[in-house]
Amino acid sequence: MKRRNKIYLYMTMFFLCLYIGLLALLYFSEYTDSDATIRTFSDAFWYSLVTMTTVGYGDVTPVTPMGHAVGVVFLLFSAGMIVTLMGAVLSFVTSEGLPFLMLSLQRKKNWYYFADYSIESNTLAENICKEDPDAVIIFGEKKDSQMEFPDYPCLFISASPARIVACKKNAGTKCKIFFMKENDIGVNIRAVDIYKLPVEVYARTTNGQERLSGNIRFFHSYDCCARQYWRSKPLCSHEDTIVIIGFGNYGRCILERAILTNVLSVNQRVAYHIFGDSSGFLDMHRHLHRMFSINETSETGDSLLFHEKPWEARYEILERADRIIVCDDVETNGWNIYWRLHKYYKIHGHIDLYSNRRAPGVSYFGTNEEIYTPDQIMRTSLNKAAITINEIFRASVSYPTLDWDELDDFHRESKISAADHLLMKIRILLKDEQVTEFTAETVERAYQRYCETKQLEGAQDMYRRLDHMRWLRFYTFYNWRYGPVRDDAARQHPMLCPYAELTQEQRRERDAAWELLGSIDVEI
DSSP states (O other): OHHHHHHHHHHHHHHHHHHHHHHHHHHHHHTTSTTOSOOSHHHHHHHHHHHHTTOOOOSSOOOSHHHHHHHHHHHHHHHHHHHHHHHHHHHHHHSSHHHHHHHHTTTTSEEEEESSOOHHHHHHHHHHHHHOTTEEEEESSOOOTTSOOOSSOEEEOOOOHHHHHHHHTTOSSOEEEEEOSTTGGGTOGGGTTGGGSSEEEEEEOSSOOOEEETTEEEEOHHHHHHHHHHHHSOOOTTOOEEEEEOOSHHHHHHHHHHHHHOOOOTTOOOEEEEESOOTTHHHHSTTGGGTSEESSOOSSSOEEEEESSOGGGOHHHHHHOSEEEEOOSSHHHHHHHHHHHHHHOOOSSEEEEEOSSOOTTOEEEOOHHHHSOHHHHHOHHHHHHHHHHHHHHHHHOSSOOOOGGGSOHHHHHHHHHHHHTHHHHHHHHHTOTTOOSOOHHHHHHHHHHHHHHTTSTTHHHHHHHHHHHHHHHHHHHTTOEEOSSOBTTTTEETTOSOGGGSOHHHHHGGGHHHHGGGTOOTTO
């Protein structure tokens, strides 16, 4: 294709030079003759057009022998020149020429490049267009003739990220690159040397890793689903029995996010019953028993109960559950479980079903529209809140601490986990379990409530105790344990102890996550 384009280009340049030369020859041979009707260069140009298009108005004609000779050349080569010019124009339109021209006119806008076109890519691109009026969507492949064209402006260009970046010429914001297939960045040839480009890269993965190099960030679609689930359907104070059916990718992430986020009272006693293949989970998270009762219901704290028998055999658990989460990785299996639960069991609570299909009367979650959003994939607002928490924390302690850019991935994730719990803090402060979104009004009221109540006896101590409980869960989940001196390599920390054993300064460290309410942007 590229070779053919070059041939068209060279032929076009040759005929264009020949054409201009003939026009000049015609003009200079005619304008001195007293009987000539071709006296200006524009007359010569007009004569060439009516001759090559075979219109032949006859209003201007050559009268000199040289003029006649040029006219014969125009007649002989008119068809070839038109075909060549049309071929060049057609090649420009059907190849990448026209899309790249359109891109060059929009260099200062925000470019979003997708390595391929898929359902996930289309959903994210559509959500980006809704939020960013200056978005330029680029799909790095040619449009399939059977493909339905998206409802938003976009370009299909079979070009590498490097070529797209070269076209942008560092104008405006950095180009954002998306690899939407699972683990695609490891095999996609377009990802080769992408870390060298001045771009922001977001790659879908299944291993949970957050970063590869400075400009490459991973996102985990299962974790995005779990994060959105607990945000839109948060744990309520009356719920003490939660059932999870299906412990594949979605089930594991939903339980992990519950462990890290579902902290609403220092006296809570929530029992999570998990049905599915849990082999290896407790081996990987070998210190969870320090924060949870494992396989035995606790009277003083939360419990994790993993069942070897199929869920059908434990009807007594299903019937008393406050919430049943059906999250089999295979969506059709989940629907089958959902209908069987409704048909054969007396359900006390409600059932939430993982499904990308909407159905009336069904409490579902995990649609592409919910998962593939700019904020879920790029985590801009969540990261912004985490950075603010780190700044508040640094200002509240007397010893040296690292700024955001100096933190490793684990300690960044620690701050992100604190930001994830922010909505739960608002619900606790406002005593309103219906709050599922951040608004300026709710954030302002929550922070005002925090400022008022922390002065009351025992209130601030309770807030600190609650966030310490959340912090302990995070570190325990990642296999940290108590040590008299902090040792990151050995995963030991002196604050991994009961709240009563903390120093006063260590207790004050827990204020940062609450003080964040007074500093956050409502867009979180």
